[in-house]
Amino acid sequence: MFYDKVVTELRELGVRHVLLALLVYLIVATVWLNYFRQPRCPKSIPHVGQDPHGWLSPIRGFGKRLEWAKEGYEKYNKHNRTFVLSRTPGSPNDLVLPRSQLAWFVEQPDSVLSTTAAHYRMLAGAYAFQDHRVMTEVYQEHVVHKLLQRNVKSMLPDLWDEITIVLDEQLGTEPGVWRDVKLWNMVSNTMPRIAHMMFVGRPVCRIPEYLKAVAGHALGVASCMWFRDMTPAALVPLVARLAALPNWIFWRRTAKYTLPMVRRQLADMERKLREPEWEWQPPNNFWTWYIRVALEEGRLDQLDPVLMTKRLMPLNFASIHTSTLTALSLILDLVSSDPKRGYLDAIRSEVAQVLREHGTLCSKEALAKLHKTDSAVRESIRLSNFAQTLLHKEVVAPEGLTNEAEGWHAPKGTLLCFASGCIHHDPDVYDSPWEYDPFRFSRAQEEQEARSDGERKVFRKHQGSIVTTGDSYLAFGHGKHACPGRFFAAYVMKMLLACLVINYEIKPLERRPLYEWFGMVMIPPTGTSIQVRRKGKRKGRKEKGCI
Ligand code: HEM
Numbered sequence: 001m002f003y004d005k006v007v008t009e010l011r012e013l014g015v016r017h018v019l020l021a022l023l024v025y026l027i028v029a030t031v032w033l034n035y036f037r038q039p040r041c042p043k044s045i046p047h048v049g050q051d052p053h054g055w056l057s058p059i060r061g062f063g064k065r066l067e068w069a070k071e072g073y074e075k076y077n078k079h080n081r082t083f084v085l086s087r088t089p090g091s092p093n094d095l096v097l098p099r100s101q102l103a104w105f106v107e108q109p110d111s112v113l114s115t116t117a118a119h120y121r122m123l124a125g126a127y128a129f130q131d132h133r134v135m136t137e138v139y140q141e142h143v144v145h146k147l148l149q150r151n152v153k154s155m156l157p158d159l160w161d162e163i164t165i166v167l168d169e170q171l172g173t174e175p176g177v178w179r180d181v182k183l184w185n186m187v188s189n190t191m192p193r194i195a196h197m198m199f200v201g202r203p204v205c206r207i208p209e210y211l212k213a214v215a216g217h218a219l220g221v222a223s224c225m226w227f228r229d230m231t232p233a234a235l236v237p238l239v240a241r242l243a244a245l246p247n248w249i250f251w252r253r254t255a256k257y258t259l260p261m262v263r264r265q266l267a268d269m270e271r272k273l274r275e276p277e278w279e280w281q282p283p284n285n286f287w288t289w290y291i292r293v294a295l296e297e298g299r300l301d302q303l304d305p306v307l308m309t310k311r312l313m314p315l316n317f318a319s320i321h322t323s324t325l326t327a328l329s330l331i332l333d334l335v336s337s338d339p340k341r342g343y344l345d346a347i348r349s350e351v352a353q354v355l356r357e358h359g360t361l362c363s364k365e366a367l368a369k370l371h372k373t374d375s376a377v378r379e380s381i382r383l384s385n386f387a388q389t390l391l392h393k394e395v396v397a398p399e400g401l402t403n404e405a406e407g408w409h410a411p412k413g414t415l416l417c418f419a420s421g422c423i424h425h426d427p428d429v430y431d432s433p434w435e436y437d438p439f440r441f442s443r444a445q446e447e448q449e450a451r452s453d454g455e456r457k458v459f460r461k462h463q464g465s466i467v468t469t470g471d472s473y474l475a476f477g478h479g480k481h482a483c484p485g486r487f488f489a490a491y492v493m494k495m496l497l498a499c500l501v502i503n504y505e506i507k508p509l510e511r512r513p514l515y516e517w518f519g520m521v522m523i524p525p526t527g528t529s530i531q532v533r534r535k536g537k538r539k540g541r542k543e544k545g546c547i
Contacts, residue, residue, distance in 0.1 A: 041084045041093050042408040048072035049086025066421075066517050069388055072096055073422035082406055085389075094389065095416045099423060099471045104405065105393070105416065106479030112401055115481040118392035118415055123317070127240035128224040130251045131310045139302050140290070140311040145484040147289040148198075152488050153364045155198060155284055156495075160362035162197045162205070163495050164503075166190045171504060171532050178507075178533045183331060184526040188215065191323040192316075194492055199312060201285040204257045213253035214316050220247040221317045222521075229519070251313060258309040262287055266303060269295075286312070319485055322386055326489065327496060328524050329384035329515075330377055333436040334497075335530055336512035343438050347373050348501040361498050370494050375442035377493045378466045381475045383436055388421035388520040391477050420474035429472045436512075441465075466490035507531040 041047070049068045065085065072083035077098040085094045097105060105113070116138050119125065125135030134140065170186045172179050192215055196205035204210055220243075227243040228236055265287045272278055273295075282288040287308070294302040302308075337343050350372045351361065358366035393416050395401045400411040410416065425433040430440070444463050464470070467486045469478040476483035483489075500506070513525035 041095065041414065042410060045082050045084050045095065045406075045408050046072075046076055047084040047086070047093075048075070049084075065520055066388055069096065069419050069520070070422055073419045073426075077419060077422070078426070078428070080406075082403070082408065092413065092415055094392075095410060095414055096389065096419050097416055099418070101403070101405070102418065102471045102478060104403070105391070105418075108393075108401070110396075112395070112397040113393040113416065114396040115393050117394040117396050121394060121415070122225065122392055123221060123314070124224045124228040124240055124244070127228065127237075127244040128221040128247060129310065129313055130248060131307060133307070134311050134314055138314070139294075139299070140315050141484070143286070143290045143293045144315065146293055148484055149487045151284055151289060152198070152491060156362040156364065156367070156491060157360075158202075159194060159197060159492060160495050160499070162194055162202075163190070163492070163499050166193055167496075167499060167503070172534055175534045175536045178531050180529050181532050183328060183528050183530050184524065187324050187327040187331070190496070191327050191492075192218075192320040194496075195316070195319040195323060195488075198488060199286040199315065200258060200261060201283050204261060207257060210254060210257050213250045215320065217247055217250035217254065217313055218317045218320050220244065220250055221313075222321070226519075247313075251310065254312070255306070255309045258312060259305055262305040262308050266291060266305060286315070315485075318483075319489075322485075323489055323492065325384075325386045325522060325524055326377075326381055326493060330380040330493065330497065331500070331506075331530070332509070332512055332525070332528065333380045333383065334376065334438065335506050336509040337436055337438070339508045343376070344501060344506070346439070347376060347497065351498045351502050355502070361495060361502075367491060367494050370498065371442040371445065372439055373494050373497055374465050374490070375440060376438035377490070377497065378464070378473075379436060379438050379440050381466070382424045382430070382473065383434075384515065384522070385421060385424060385475045386522045388419065388517070389417045390420040390474050391479075391481075392417045393481075418474055423472060423474060466493065503535055505533045505535060 048071050049064070069085055072085060073096070076083040077096065080098045080100045082095055082097050082101070085096050110116070116136070119138075120135045123129075123135065126132055129135055166189065170189055171181060189211075192211055193205050196211070196214060199205075224240055224243045224247065228240045231239040265282070268280060269282055269288070269291050272280055272282070282291075290308065290311075291303065294300065334344055334347075350370060354366050354369045355361055357369070360366055395410050395412050395414045395416070398412055400409055400414075402409045423429060427433050441464060464473065467476070467490050469476050469482050471478070476486040507530065509528070509530065513528045515525055516523040
């Protein structure tokens with residue numbers, strides 16, 4: 001009845017009137033949402049980018065944000081001043097803080113400056129994931145923060161095996177035969193499988209349909225973010241929902257495997273609690289950590305199996321793009337360095353030495369001895385980080401946030417961040433910052449060890465292992481919301497590189513293929529091939545008879 005009435009009235013109005021009304025709505029809502037509902041950046045802070053009130057500024061600005069970030073960093077951040085970086089149509093301006101404000105920034109409580117709120121906004125949390133709770137109450141992150149570092153060590157032998165097996169598949173096993181390998185295909189077939197070895201374990205982490213779905217979902221989040229960023233605010237709910245539709249399909253495909261697994265694991269863990277003498281050991285994977293934390297904390301509401309499978313998707317997004325890009329850059333940086341410098345040989349002899357001493361490369365102690373390998377990875381991440389601005393936090397305190405040192409006040413809803421890419425390439429922070437100097441960090445450590453106590457302080461600047469964060473190294477964030485997956489990523493990258501150098505020869509590339517930037521995000525060179533040759537019998541793990 002009601003429907004018939006609406007249709008009749010619309011017919012009477014005519015299509016042209018309806019379209020006109022929609023257009024008027026679009027303009028009014030866009031102006032309202034974009035210009036009156038956005039948090040106002042403090043006027044005292046300099047604005048870098050186009051006219052902040054210009055109508056088309058946000059659209060024109062997408063391709064220029066990187067340039068503007070560099071300009072703002074030079075003009076303001078380097079003089080300890082914050083600047084406003086122009087926004088895109090669907091999101092607000094960013095306040096980019098200088099390094100000198102990092103300590104103040106990370107000290108702010110979550111009730112004032114929220115990483116979760118910033119991620120919800122930036123990752124299109126209302127659309128790209130299958131339940132908004134996975135981005136508003138980030139229980140999966142809580143579990144990773146609490147248990148990953150502690151449990152990953154006992155996983156190392158299995159991770160090593162998986163790395164060697166996947167490299168066998170990707171690079172071949174026949175000794176002495178040179179193979180042409182598409183590097184992008186190699187890393188994108190390797191890294192998601194290794195990450196999911198930790199999340200779901202075998203055999204699921206090897207199933208091609210599953211791996212295709214998790215990769216599709218991660219890419220789907222990125223495309224949803226782009227549509228949300230580039231769509232006028234009034235249309236975002238429609239456009240972003242449409243852009244997110246494929247992610248429902250990808251999640252369903254993953255749930256085909258993860259849902260039965262979660263249900264079985266919940267039932268088994270419940271039985272183990274009831275019958276402690278039952279001879280069953282829970283597998284060391286993310287689901288076990290998750291169930292343990294939820295039980296310990298009495299959060300039975302978090303043990304809904306469907307919700308658990310949805311909670312895996314933000315972790316999938318956080319881990320697979322980052323690790324895949326890191327592995328790609330690392331191999332490219334090393335194989336395109338001048339062979340006369342002998343970087344790969346130095347890493348190879350370090351790995352061989354540790355293997356001789358420890359008989360394995362998959363223990364925490366052995367991996368801790370790989371200083372040069374560690375430094376080569378850290379340096380590659382410094383040089384080619386996947387994003388230009390990081391450490392986003394949103395002001396969530398209703399009264400806003402005041403920075404006494406600089407004398408500004410940011411209202412609720414403002415996004416704050418750091419120009420990590422500029423910091424990593426600042427000649428005042430790193431000597432020859434555009435050069436890939438793989439032993440930059442291990443050399444500093446070796447040199448410091450050789451110095452007297454008095455001199456050591458001066459030398460503190462470029463130390464640290466892959467996981468160390470600080471105001472000159474922001475690739476994993478900093479503070480209590482620094483990447484909790486970095487401990488896993490560091491082990492995996494070192495094992496991957498160690499496995500490559502002891503088992504394969506790689507022909508050097510003449511030139512380092514360059515990456516492009518799409519807005520503030522890195523687009524990797526996907527077309528590069530490398531020539532690889534298996535050396536002989538696989539090495540790396542004595543107890544499996546591999547040496
Ligand atoms: C080389 C690989 C990786 C890089 C470069 C990386 C980088 C980062 C960065 C920069 C952040 C902080 C973002 C910000 O400040 O806004 C972050 C957060 C996070 N990462 Fe990673 N990540 C990597 C691997 C992983 C892996 C393997 C996991 C798997 C569990 C993971 C899980 C997370 C989570 C859960 C957060 C959010 C932490 C929080 O907000 O409290 N990451 N990562």
